[in-house]
Amino acid sequence: MxxxxxxxxxxxxxxxxxxxxxxxxxxxxxxxxxxxxxxxxxxxxxxxxxxxxxxxxxxxxxxxxxxxxxxxxxxxxxxxxxxxxxxxxxxxxxxxxxxxxxxxxxxxxxxxxxxxxxxxAWPPMYKQYVAPTHAIVNDSIETRSLEALNVLAASGSDALTAVRSVFARLVSPDPTSVASDADSQFLFYVPFMNETKLHSIILQFRGGEVDGTALQRPYKIKVWVNLPSVLSFDDAASMPAVHEEEVPEPDSEGWSHVKLRYVRFQRVSSVVIFIEGEDDDTPTGLSKVLFIGQSGDKLAMGKLENAHED
Incomplete structure (x- = not known):
């Protein structure tokens, strides 16, 4: 039909x-x-x-x-x-x-x-990282308000569409969605429509290349919470992050599990994420970012809700 x-x-x-x-x-x-x-x-x-x-x-x-x-x-x-x-x-x-x-x-x-x-028979590839008491909360992202710096769409689409694909709940069969542009660093601002508790973040890297240059996997991540917009790269270098670590080695499907300190991510309305590769001169690739946690009450600032509520 x-x-x-x-x-x-x-x-x-x-x-x-x-x-x-x-x-x-x-x-x-x-x-x-x-x-x-x-x-x-x-x-x-x-x-x-x-x-x-x-x-x-x-x-x-x-x-x-x-x-x-x-x-x-x-x-x-x-x-x-x-x-x-x-x-x-x-x-x-x-x-x-x-x-x-x-x-x-x-x-x-x-x-x-x-x-x-x-x-x-259709279990998500990342299921092993999602505890029974938690869920993937990407459905709560206000996608129209996503911001990104130094992002190049690896597949030829426009950068904003590619970024939205990276943070979408659906895991696409397509290859790497975005690559860093001028160097190895990304910055993302991710607002949520619901007050969210975050337990961890899982990143996927599936290789790929841009203009004949092989992409490298994410090597380092920093996370800030409840900021009003994306940081500059200078601020990201100087401002203490709520969470910072080297990204764990990916599994066979390209997933890396970044465990957050749950007590620091209890009432999250937005996150700013900084990601970079190990080699400053090589572009970094990124296929998917999924947030694991619990989604709570709806936030008044969500643009979609304001546009469509009675």
Whole structure:
């Protein structure tokens, strides 16, 4: 089944009043939304008894505002006009499991068993670093307010899109997303929409090159909390960080686990992250940054919430 595009209230009403439906709420500036689009289309083909649709929260604000959307992408599942589940962020395994739970006809019997098996067989590569009491909290990032210094998109896309991809919850099969530009250093400002407790950070480096030069892995990291914006490189060199260490050697999948002092990261509204490679003259590569912890109450300053709250 093809994916419908909701462009009016009547379109929306027709979709949600189907016997089973899932609506993907997205925005044109949302990198994770673009990343999950092909997989969302594949799910539509598998679950042919479910109506699949997308809704642009900016273009169709009058429809999205009553839904109280706090992050994009968000997937809302309906049964006969009633919301039955909501999946925040690019969490495709959870979305798939919710679709299986709908028990649509084509997902019964052996097909249901296959779908459940595929969900169970889809553990994240970084799962070993996430304690049972914690979760990946990247869905709480206010992606429109991300800031980055000295960043070059390694894949040819624009730098801002590449940075959003690095901090998206979804782990993409694409190679290294960003590289440092003038030297080996990055600076990132990452604001959260929810008050967050951070336990650790995991970084992924999967190699790659820029202009024929092989990229090096992240070697050193510094982290500051609750600053209003990104630091300058001079300030990052002189201002004491809340956390500073050499990045641990990556595992076989390129993941390095940076353990934070949990008591220092209890009420986090933003972090500034400085990353550099060991060789000052070689560009540093970075594929993914994931935050492990707990997401709490919504912060009033989140731009997406302010733009779409009732």
């Amino acid at each position: 093809s994916v419908k595009q909701i462009s009016s209230q009547s379109d929306y009403d027709a979709v949600v009043n189907a016997s089973a439906a899932v609506v993907a709420l997205k925005a044109p500036w949302c990198a994770p939304c673009k990343e999950v689009e092909p997989e969302f289309t594949k799910l539509a083909a598998r679950f042919s008894q479910v109506t699949f649709a997308t809704l642009d929260v900016d273009a169709q604000a009058s429809i999205s505002e009553p839904l109280q959307v706090t992050a994009v992408p968000t997937f809302i599942i309906f049964r006969n006009g009633h919301e039955t589940a909501r999946v925040l962020g690019a969490n495709l395994p959870r979305l798939e499991s919710q679709l299986v739970a709908l028990d649509a006809p084509e997902s019964s019997g052996s097909d249901a068993a296959t779908a459940r098996s595929s969900v169970a």
